Amino acid sequence: MSDSISKQDLIIESAAKVFAKKGYHNAKMGEIAAEAGIGKGTIYEYFSSKLQLFQEMMDQSLNKYFNKVVIDSLEKIPMEKRIQMLLQGHFQFCVENRELTRIIFWDTEIIDEELKDWAYNLRKEKESVMQDLIQSAISEGELRDIDANLVTQIITGVLGAMWAPIVLENKEFNIQKLSQEVTDLIMNGIKAK
Amino acid sequence: MSDSISKQDLIIESAAKVFAKKGYHNAKMGEIAAEAGIGKGTIYEYFSSKLQLFQEMMDQSLNKYFNKVVIDSLEKIPMEKRIQMLLQGHFQFCVENRELTRIIFWDTEIIDEELKDWAYNLRKEKESVMQDLIQSAISEGELRDIDANLVTQIITGVLGAMWAPIVLENKEFNIQKLSQEVTDLIMNGIKAK
Amino acid sequence: MSDSISKQDLIIESAAKVFAKKGYHNAKMGEIAAEAGIGKGTIYEYFSSKLQLFQEMMDQSLNKYFNKVVIDSLEKIPMEKRIQMLLQGHFQFCVENRELTRIIFWDTEIIDEELKDWAYNLRKEKESVMQDLIQSAISEGELRDIDANLVTQIITGVLGAMWAPIVLENKEFNIQKLSQEVTDLIMNGIKAK
Amino acid sequence: MSDSISKQDLIIESAAKVFAKKGYHNAKMGEIAAEAGIGKGTIYEYFSSKLQLFQEMMDQSLNKYFNKVVIDSLEKIPMEKRIQMLLQGHFQFCVENRELTRIIFWDTEIIDEELKDWAYNLRKEKESVMQDLIQSAISEGELRDIDANLVTQIITGVLGAMWAPIVLENKEFNIQKLSQEVTDLIMNGIKAK
DNA sequence: TATGAATGAGACTTCATTCAT
C-alpha cells in the first residue's frame, strides 16, 4: 500500500494535512516535507512552488469531493432521493475526510490576488454540474419553477454551513437521520402546515 | 465628520478596507497606516499587534452586521416577514459594505492556531440570537417542530452562500424581489406541490 | 566626517569593499551589512535587491574612475603630456582605491544575462570620451592618422593590464617614472631606432 | 570522431561552452551534463567537484590559447614579424574559439578565495614565455632597451582589449590588415613623425 | 561505469515591531 502511492500523491496528501491544520500562510514547506517523511528539496522536484502545490492539492481535493458527493446523485431517481443522497454523501465525506473538508469549505483565505479568482471559478465550475441537475428537475416538474441558480446557491450554502459542527466540534450524529431531516427542510420548507 | 471619528476607529476602518482586499497575511501594517493617513508606529499606540487589530476589527464588523441584520428582525411580527427582513437586511448590508462582507463571510483564513477557535465561537455566539428567535417561533407553532439549531445552520448557510455573487461578481439585482423569493423557498421548500 | 556620509553612500562603500574582495556571488548581503555596521534589512530600505546594489555601486565606481582619470587630462595641452597624465591618474587611482580598481577591471563576471550588456555598454560609453580626445589629436596632426577606435582600445588595454601588479602584488613603484615610461612606449613604440 | 574523444574531454568541452555562456556561478552542473548528453552523476566520476572541473577546463583552455598563439611566434624571425604573427594568431583564435576566448579574457570572476591566486598565477606563468621572447629581442637590439616586463604587460593588455569587439559585437574585420596595423602601432607608437 | 532522484545547507528577501526623536 505504502509503496503503491506515488511520491507526487504522497506530497499532496501531506500538504493537504498541513494546509488544513495551519492554513496556507502558516504552513511551512519544511513541515509538509517532514509530514511526508522526505527532504525539503524533494517537494520542488514535483511542484515548482508552494503556490502551485496548494493549487494542485486544492484542485484534487475539490475533485475528490465532487466526485464522491455530486456524481453519486446523478442517477435517474426522484429529486428528493437525490438531494438526500447528496447530503448523505456530503456528511460521509466530512466525517471521512476532515482535513480535506476544512480546506474545501474553510481555507478560502486570500493567498494571492490571482488565486482568488482561480479558486472562486474552480468552485463555480464544479457547482455547474449541480445546477444542471436542478434545472432538469425543474423542467420535469419535480421542483417548483424557480431560478435554478438560486436553488443551487441555497443547497451549496446549506452544505457549506453543515460541515463545521461535524469537523470542528467532533459531534456525534446519525448521518442517515440528519440527511433525511435536512432534505425534508429543503424540499418542504420550515413553515408549519 | 472626519474629525468626529476617533483615531482608533479610523485605524479599524482602514484595517477593514485593507484586510478585505488583501486578506490577513497579505495586508501590511504600512499599507493600513497609509490608508489611514498616519504613521506606521501610530497604530501601535492603539493596538498592541497586527493580530489584535484584526480581532478588534473583526469583532466590530460582526457586531455591525448582526446589529443591522438580526436586530432589525426582532420585532414581534410573523416569522415569514421576519425572515424576509433578515434576508433583505443581509442583502442591503452586502451592497453597502462590500469590504466588511468579504471579511465576515470569506476571510476565514487560519491566522493563528488560537484565533481559529476565537473566530468560530464569535460567530456562534452571534448566531445564538438567531437561534433563540427560531426556537420561540417553533414554540409558538409558526414553524414546524424541528431542531432550531438545524434551522439556524440552514439559514446561516443560505446567507453565507448569497453574498459572493453580489460582492464578487457585482451583479445587479432587486433586493426586495430576491429576499421574497429566498424567503419563500426557505419557508415552503423547493418541491413542486 | 562619519556623520556627514549618507547611509546610502555608506552601504555602497561597504558593498564595494565586499564585492571587491569576494566577487558578486560570494558576497553575502549579511556581510555587506556587517561591514557597514547596520542590520541586514536596512540595505533593503535603500536598494531593492542585491543586483541593484551592485549596479549602483558599479555605476558610481566607474564614474569615480573616469572623473578622476580621464577628465583631468582634458585640458588643452600636448597629447603626449595628456597621455602621461592619464596614466599617472590611473596609477594614482589604483593605489588609492585598490578595492574599486579590482571591481572596475576584474570583477566582470557574468552576474545576469542582461547585466552583461549593461556592464559592457557602461564601459563603452565612458570610453567614448577618450575616443573623442584621440580623434581631435589626430585631426590636429599630433597623432598619426590611424583609427581612433583602435588607439582607444590599445590605451584602454594597457590601462586594463597595468593595475593587477599594483593592486594584487602590492608592488612598490614610482608613479611618475612609470607613467613617463609607458607614455613613451605608447607614443614612440617599442622598436629600436 | 565523436567516439575518439574521451568522456573526460567531452565533459570539459561542454563545461567550457556552458561556463562561457553563463559564467561560473550561473552554470549548473545539470546543464553541463545535458550539454554533454550524459547524466549529472557521471561528471563526478571524472571530476571531484564543480570547482575542479572549472580549473581543469581553464587550464586546458589557456594551454590551447598559448600553444596556438605564442608558440607559433617562437621561430627565429624578426621581432616585428613575430608580434604580427602573435596578433594574427590571437585574432584567429578569437574568431575560431569565441567561447574559450570569453572564458580566458572575461570570466575572471572571483569564484573562490584560493582560486583567485591560482588563476592569476596560471596566467602569469603562461605570460613568462612571452616575456622571455621580448627579453631576448631587447638583448639582440631589435627592441629598445626597456623593461621586458613592462612590454609584456603592454602587449598582453592590448591582446586583452582586442577580443571583446570581435567576440561580443561580432564585428567583421580583416585579420591580416588589423594585425599589421596594431603591430605597427606597438612597434612605432602613435605619435606623428 | 552510469544514472538521476533525493537531499539540505545556505542565500535572499519580507515585514511586524521597536524606539529615539
Place this chain on the structure above:
DNA sequence: TATGAATGAAGTCTCATTCAT
C-alpha cells in the same frame, strides 16, 4: 502623542553533491 528608520527572525527556493540501483 506621533513618527518612520532600523532591525532580524523566519521562510521560500536553489543547486552541488550523494548514493542506491
